[in-house]
Amino acid sequence: xxxxxxxxxxxxxxxxxxxxxxxxxxxxxxxxxxxxxxxxxxxxxxxxxxxxxxxxxxxxxxxxx
Numbered sequence: 522x523x524x525x526x527x528x529x530x531x532x533x534x535x536x537x538x539x540x541x542x543x544x545x546x547x548x549x550x551x552x553x554x555x556x557x558x559x560x561x562x563x564x565x566x567x568x569x570x571x572x573x574x575x576x577x578x579x580x581x582x583x584x585x586x
Contacts, residue, residue, distance in 0.1 A: 522572075522576070525571075528575060529572070532564055533568035533571065534568070535554070536564040536565050537565060537569070540561075547561050547562055547565070
């Protein structure tokens with residue numbers, strides 16, 4: 522997970538950390554970073570998608586035969 526997180530851009534890491542780890546709301550993050558809430562939501566969505574893609578790529582496949 523740490524390696525996947527490290528692959529995110531600094532902007533995406535910052536928003537993801539504030540939302541997921543620190544538990545701030547979208548509005549609060551926007552105020553802290555002085556960016557629109559739409560930008561916060563976009564960065565959070567893209568960060569989650571990137572993490573999901575990286576983690577799925579490295580997850581072992583458990584296909585049944």
